[in-house]
Amino acid sequence: MQPSFVASACDASCPFPLNNLPYGVFSQKDTSRSVCVAIGDRPLVTAKTAGTIFSEATLNAFLALGKPAWLEVRVALQDALSAAPKRQNMQAELMPLQSDVTMHLPAKIGDYTDFYSSLNHARNVGTMFRGPENALPPNWLHMPIGYHGRASSVVVSGTPVTRPCGQLRPNPEAPPVFAPCRLLDFELEMATLIGGPENELGKRIPMNEAGDRIFGFSLMNDWSARDIQKWEYVPLGPFGAKSFATTISPWIIPLEALEPFKQEPQAQDPEVLPYLRGESSMRGHCTYNIDLTVKLQSVAGELPSTVCRSNFKNLYWTVAQQITHHAVTGCNMQPGDLIASGTISGEDASAFGSMLELSWKGTKEIALENCDSPTTRKFLQDGDTVVMEGHAVGNGFTIGFGDCSGNILPASKE
Amino acid sequence: MQPSFVASACDASCPFPLNNLPYGVFSQKDTSRSVCVAIGDRPLVTAKTAGTIFSEATLNAFLALGKPAWLEVRVALQDALSAAPKRQNMQAELMPLQSDVTMHLPAKIGDYTDFYSSLNHARNVGTMFRGPENALPPNWLHMPIGYHGRASSVVVSGTPVTRPCGQLRPNPEAPPVFAPCRLLDFELEMATLIGGPENELGKRIPMNEAGDRIFGFSLMNDWSARDIQKWEYVPLGPFGAKSFATTISPWIIPLEALEPFKQEPQAQDPEVLPYLRGESSMRGHCTYNIDLTVKLQSVAGELPSTVCRSNFKNLYWTVAQQITHHAVTGCNMQPGDLIASGTISGEDASAFGSMLELSWKGTKEIALENCDSPTTRKFLQDGDTVVMEGHAVGNGFTIGFGDCSGNILPASKE
Ligand SMILES: [Ca+2]
Ligand SMILES: [Ca+2]
Ligand SMILES: [Mg+2]
Ligand SMILES: [Mg+2]
Ligand code: NI
Numbered sequence: 010m011q012p013s014f015v016a017s018a019c020d021a022s023c024p025f026p027l028n029n030l031p032y033g034v035f036s037q038k039d040t041s042r043s044v045c046v047a048i049g050d051r052p053l054v055t056a057k058t059a060g061t062i063f064s065e066a067t068l069n070a071f072l073a074l075g076k077p078a079w080l081e082v083r084v085a086l087q088d089a090l091s092a093a094p095k096r097q098n099m100q101a102e103l104m105p106l107q108s109d110v111t112m113h114l115p116a117k118i119g120d121y122t123d124f125y126s127s128l129n130h131a132r133n134v135g136t137m138f139r140g141p142e143n144a145l146p147p148n149w150l151h152m153p154i155g156y157h158g159r160a161s162s163v164v165v166s167g168t169p170v171t172r173p174c175g176q177l178r179p180n181p182e183a184p185p186v187f188a189p190c191r192l193l194d195f196e197l198e199m200a201t202l203i204g205g206p207e208n209e210l211g212k213r214i215p216m217n218e219a220g221d222r223i224f225g226f227s228l229m230n231d232w233s234a235r236d237i238q239k240w241e242y243v244p245l246g247p248f249g250a251k252s253f254a255t256t257i258s259p260w261i262i263p264l265e266a267l268e269p270f271k272q273e274p275q276a277q278d279p280e281v282l283p284y285l286r287g288e289s290s291m292r293g294h295c296t297y298n299i300d301l302t303v304k305l306q307s308v309a310g311e312l313p314s315t316v317c318r319s320n321f322k323n324l325y326w327t328v329a330q331q332i333t334h335h336a337v338t339g340c341n342m343q344p345g346d347l348i349a350s351g352t353i354s355g356e357d358a359s360a361f362g363s364m365l366e367l368s369w370k371g372t373k374e375i376a377l378e379n380c381d382s383p384t385t386r387k388f389l390q391d392g393d394t395v396v397m398e399g400h401a402v403g404n405g406f407t408i409g410f411g412d413c414s415g416n417i418l419p420a421s422k423e
Numbered sequence: 424m425q426p427s428f429v430a431s432a433c434d435a436s437c438p439f440p441l442n443n444l445p446y447g448v449f450s451q452k453d454t455s456r457s458v459c460v461a462i463g464d465r466p467l468v469t470a471k472t473a474g475t476i477f478s479e480a481t482l483n484a485f486l487a488l489g490k491p492a493w494l495e496v497r498v499a500l501q502d503a504l505s506a507a508p509k510r511q512n513m514q515a516e517l518m519p520l521q522s523d524v525t526m527h528l529p530a531k532i533g534d535y536t537d538f539y540s541s542l543n544h545a546r547n548v549g550t551m552f553r554g555p556e557n558a559l560p561p562n563w564l565h566m567p568i569g570y571h572g573r574a575s576s577v578v579v580s581g582t583p584v585t586r587p588c589g590q591l592r593p594n595p596e597a598p599p600v601f602a603p604c605r606l607l608d609f610e611l612e613m614a615t616l617i618g619g620p621e622n623e624l625g626k627r628i629p630m631n632e633a634g635d636r637i638f639g640f641s642l643m644n645d646w647s648a649r650d651i652q653k654w655e656y657v658p659l660g661p662f663g664a665k666s667f668a669t670t671i672s673p674w675i676i677p678l679e680a681l682e683p684f685k686q687e688p689q690a691q692d693p694e695v696l697p698y699l700r701g702e703s704s705m706r707g708h709c710t711y712n713i714d715l716t717v718k719l720q721s722v723a724g725e726l727p728s729t730v731c732r733s734n735f736k737n738l739y740w741t742v743a744q745q746i747t748h749h750a751v752t753g754c755n756m757q758p759g760d761l762i763a764s765g766t767i768s769g770e771d772a773s774a775f776g777s778m779l780e781l782s783w784k785g786t787k788e789i790a791l792e793n794c795d796s797p798t799t800r801k802f803l804q805d806g807d808t809v810v811m812e813g814h815a816v817g818n819g820f821t822i823g824f825g826d827c828s829g830n831i832l833p834a835s836k837e
Contacts, residue, residue, distance in 0.1 A: 120575050125659060146658055151599050152590055156659035157571035157666070161534050161755050162624055171625030173752035176566055176696065185565050187696045190752075210576055210668065211585030211835055237752060244560055245539060245570035246660025249752035252571070254624065282590065282601045338587035338604075338651060338663035339835065341575050421625055421753065 010406040012092040015104075018049035024400065024409020025049055027090055030083060031225070031260035031411070032068055035110040042066040042113055047260055047411070048090050052104035068116045068224075068261065072204030072344035076221045079204070083265060112259035114165045115227070116202060119345040121163055121255070122335060123198075123231060123247075124155040126326035128275070130354035133366045150279060153326035153334050155348070158231075159252035163347065166228075166258050166413045172391060172420040173253040175237040185240060189420035192235035192371065193389040196352040197303050197362035197397055199321055200229040201328050202261050203346040211339040216285065219332040220292025222342060226267070228258040228301075228397045228413035229349050235365055235388070257347075258397070258413035266408050270298045270401040274327045284337060285330050293329035297321045299401045299410075301353060303362070306394040307377055307384050313396055314377035316367060316386075319353050319360040321399075364388050391419045424820040426506040429518075432463035438814065438823020439463055441504055444497060445639070445674035445825070446482055449524040456480040456527055461674055461825070462504050466518035482530045482638075482675065486618030486758035490635045493618070497679060526673035528579045529641070530616060533759040535577055535669070536749060537612075537645060537661075538569040540740035542689070544768035547780045564693060567740035567748050569762070572645075573666035577761065580642075580672050580827045586805060586834040587667040589651040599654060603834035606649035606785070607803040610766040611717050611776035611811055613735055614643040615742050616675050617760040625753040630699065633746040634706025636756060640681070642672040642715075642811045642827035643763050649779055649802070671761075672811070672827035680822050684712045684815040688741045698751060699744050707743035711735045713815045713824075715767060717776070719791060719800065720808040726793035727810055730781060730800075733767050733774040735813075778802050805833045 011027040012019055018026050025031065025047040035053060036042045044063045045053040055063070062071040062082065071078070125131060128149075135144030148154060172193055178185040204224035208214050214222065231251060238250030273289055274296045280286075287294035299321035304313035328348075336342055352362040361367045364387065367375050374385035389395065394417070399410030425441040426433055432440045439445065439461040449467060450456045458477045459467040468477075476485040476496065485492070539545060542559075549558030562568060586607055592599040618638035622628050628636065645665060652664030687703055688710045694700075701708035713735035718727035742762075750756055766776040775781045778801065781789050788799035803809065808831075813824030 120573055148590075148599070148654055148657070152655065154655070154659055155662055157573055157662065159534055159571055159754060160574070161621075161757050161760070162753075164624065168624075171753050173625075174627070175752045176562075184693065185562070185696065187698050187751075210578065210582075211587075211832070212837060213588070213835070215837075234752065240562055241566065241568070242658070242660075243562070244656070244660070245568055246656075246658070248569055248571065249749070249754060252754040253752040279598065282599065284601050335663070337601075338589045338648065338667040339576075339585050340573060340663060340666040343575050346575070418625070421627070423626060423629075 011087065013048060013090050014092050015049040015052060015090065021405045022407055023050050024407055024411065026406050027087055028406055029262065029266045029408045030086055031262045032115060033259045033261065034067060034113045034115045036113065037105060037110050044068060044071065046086060053107060053110060054090070054104060069345045072116065072202065072224055075205040079224065079263065083263060112165060114163065115259060115261050116345045118160040118163050118347050119343045121158040121160040122155050122348045123158045123351060124153050124326065124331050124349060125351040126153050126324045126331065127351055127353050128325040129323055129356055130352040130362060130366065133354060133361065137370045151281065153331045155331065155335065156246045158255065162252050163255045163257060166256055168256065168415060169418045170232055170254045170415045171418045173234050173237065174420050175234065175249050176240055177236040178240045179236065190234035190237055193417065194233045194235050194364045195303065195389065195395045196231035196233055197301055197317060197319060198229040198231050198352060199350045200227050200257050201348045202227065203342055203348065204344045207341050207343045208336055210341040213339065214333050214336040214342065216287035216294060216329055216333050217291050219329040220294065222332055223264050223293045223328055225261040225263045227261050228399050228410050230256040230395060230397055230413050230415060231349060232256065254415065256413055256415045258411045260411040262408065262410060267297050267401060269403050271295045272298055272322065275325050285333060287329055291329055294327045296324060296327065297401065299399050302398045304396040305377060305386065306396065307380055311381060312379035314379040316375055317360060317362055319355045319362050321353065323353050323355045323360070324350055389417050391417050393417045425501065427462060427504050428506050429463040429466060429504065435819045436821055437464050438821055438825065440820050441501055442820055443676065443680045443822045444500055445676045446529060447673045447675065448481060448527045448529045450527065451519060451524050458482060458485065460500060467521060467524060468504070468518060483759045486530060486616065486638055489619040493638065493677065497677060526579060528577065529673060529675050530759045532574040532577050532761050533757045535572040535574040536569050536762045537572045537765060538567050538740065538745050538763060539765040540567050540738045540745065541765055541767050542739040543737055543770055544766040544776060544780070547768060547775065551784045565695065567745045569745065569749065570660045572669065576666050577669045577671060580670055582670060582829060583832045584646055584668040584829045585832045587648050587651065588834050589648065589663050590654055591650040592654045593650065604648035604651055607831065608647045608649050608778045609717065609803070609809045610645035610647055611715055611731060611733060612643040612645050612766060613764045614641050614671050615762045616641065617756050617762065618758045621755050621757045622750055624755040627753065628747050628750040628756065630701035630708060630743055630747050631705050633743040634708065636746055637678050637707045637742055639675040639677045641675050642813050642824050644670040644809060644811055644827050644829060645763060646670065668829065670827055670829045672825045674825040676822065676824055681711050681815060683817050685709045686712055686736065689739050699747060701743055705743055708741045710738060710741065711815065713813050716812045718810040720810065721791055721794055721798050725795060728791035728793040730789055731774060731776055733769045733776050735767065737767050737769045737774070738764055803831050805831050807831050
């Protein structure tokens with residue numbers, strides 16, 4: 010725990026101690042958006058504290074500066090917010106209460122890519138749809154498989170999610186129908202916000218440089234319409250089944266804050282091609298011990314019920330490998346790009362990161378523990394709220410991610 | 424032909440008569456980028472001519488204004504550039520030669536989507552890979568299939584294209600290898616630039632409103648690494664095989680310029696679901712008679728050889744249907760989004776829009792007619808230049824699209 014003059018930031022369970030200092034974008038009534046960091050349980054540092062990056066309406070300009078600038082600003086902020094006596098009079102002027110502000114999307118997302126990097130998730134889904142013998146596609150162990158997602162529909166935590174309509178084919182012998190999605194799902198993911206100078210189109214990003222493109226992480230809920238997805242995704246991949254909303258938590262946790270939770274990545278067998286090999290000393294070529302939970306609240310006012318307890322460690326491919334593979338054909342990665350991990354499922358059934366897996370394709374009921382009357386789910390119902398949380402628990406301190414939540418609205422008539 | 428005081432714009436074969444007036448973005452040495460229109464064989468109208476949209480560095484602000492503003496500006500420009508005597512002294516001041524300017528990407532692309540809307544192309548590719556009985560995926564006739572593409576790698580005509588490296592698996596019994604792409608291809612497509620006010624996330628775009636979101640068209644070459652694509656695309660769709668470069672022509676042809684070339688769309692059987700049905704009176708729910716050619720120049724200095732003669736009419740799904748389907752789950756379409764048609768292949772083998780089809784998966788040689796010594800191709804070689812052209816030929820006038828070209832550079836060592 011690094012001590013701060015902000016008292017609430019010094020509690021071992023506070024998600025935003027001085028060691029964390031995640032970045033976000035906020036506005037207050039009558040003020041325009043600006044960059045901020047979170048410190049303590051509620052307050053924020055506002056635009057007045059530091060250099061010009063805090064007067065921007067998105068993080069993009071700061072992202073473009075690259076790692077040396079990120080580290081410099083982090084050190085300066087940690088000094089300004091430390092427990093040194095000279096700083097103690099900053100608080101009232103500079104920090105509105107978090108309850109008085111609105112959080113926004115932290116960056117203008119350029120391109121958004123969704124990977125598929127949890128072996129348990131890929132095996133689960135493959136087993137359901139192709140049987141245990143053909144569960145993994147032949148390329149899965151050779152590359153971090155990913156697909157381009159929709160950037161315009163990435164929204165910040167708290168944005169309501171309208172149940173999508175689209176083409177479904179509930180009866181495979183009959184023609185498809187137009188209807189509201191019946192199998193609405195969440196996907197528990199971690200998102201990486203990309204920064205640093207853009208690699209020139211046509212040039213790759215070697216493993217030892219990939220990590221410098223990682224600014225930080227946020228939680229992501231990749232909402233998925235399973236019935237729409239099933240009918241549309243062959244042969245070109247998921248499309249409308251995912252592009253109605255993708256929620257991220259408002260705080261971007263700098264990679265530096267997660268250093269104490271670094272671990273060796275999962276062993277990869279077969280050995281990967283040389284361009285994907287790295288040392289664990291390389292930034293981002295590792296895994297992180299971050300507890301991830303998904304809670305479902307079926308009725309406003311009731312306590313949310315935990316339906317999934319997973320961990321970032323359940324990813325097979327590292328973020329560095331995702332970036333290097335993304336750019337291997339020469340794709341230019343730009344500050345503001347977002348790359349998601351794919352659904353993070355653990356081995357145990359309680360650690361599955363989607364309702365598709367938790368209800369095993371709708372064959373099992375998921376019991377909601379905290380409801381006043383017995384309540385179960387197979388997929389999401391209108392009015393349900395899904396809340397994702399992430400915590401890395403250190404020795405006397407916690408690095409929290411802030412909530413990633415969304416409430417399901419009924420399908421729109423128009 | 425609408426007469427203009429610009430003499431070169433009054434020739435029946437001039438691609439940019441007053442009826443066309445396509446939009447682009449240019450810069451001159453020592454000047455920053457600004458919006459322009461093309462008039463005549465070479466000149467451009469510069470920023471001084473019209474309102475503030477011409478001082479912007481991209482078309483995005485103009486795109487956002489929507490159809491009424493687009494029509495108003497078009498009428499004003501056609502008046503200013505007409506053959507009325509009062510205008511005749513504008514030329515020298517306002518119009519640099521096209522050879523003195525550099526053309527840029529006309530818009531900041533938000534999201535880029537690639538459809539798959541030519542029945543001939545889908546049948547060809549399906550027949551090659553799954554046999555004639557299973558050529559079409561079961562969903563193909565029910566919806567315009569599309570996938571999200573990479574926006575950052577969309578480049579303007581003339582940008583060199585570096586042969587991508589990536590994972591290939593030439594021997595399906597052996598592990599994959601890392602190597603330069605061996606089966607580099609083009610795809611002849613038409614791109615639609617989206618404008619108009621964004622539909623709110625969660626709201627659909629009905630067929631009768633879809634057309635108002637169409638600003639105009641440009642040519643597109645969706646460069647494709649067939650061997651990388653084959654190994655990566657199951658189950659989540661094309662990824663790195665497409666994201667190394669996607670070239671568009673610099674001019675956006677307003678939909679109004681194409682009115683004389685409107686035709687009834689292809690008959691659709693089975694009948695589509697009601698949300699995709701429209702009247703041919705609906706803007707964009709039609710096809711257009713636009714001749715499209717692809718030329719290949721194997722050696723600098725030699726005449727390019729025509730390898731494909733196709734037509735926009737070869738699309739089964741209309742642009743209005745693409746937009747309505749894209750938004751059916753509530754996806755917000757933003758000004759600056761780009762949606763591509765998919766490879767436009769005709770029925771005849773000379774009208775196939777990719778080398779994959781022209782060489783029938785590499786089983787046939789494509790002869791280049793204009794080479795000094797006999798030259799053939801199955802896929803693209805380093806040094807090849809691909810030029811796509813589009814022309815709609817009316818009664819005494821031509822609506823030209825401007826070239827969409829790119830030269831293949833050898834694979835990068837880094
Ligand atoms: Ca996902
Ligand atoms: Ca294509
Ligand atoms: Mg999504
Ligand atoms: Mg492409
Ligand atoms: Ni918490």
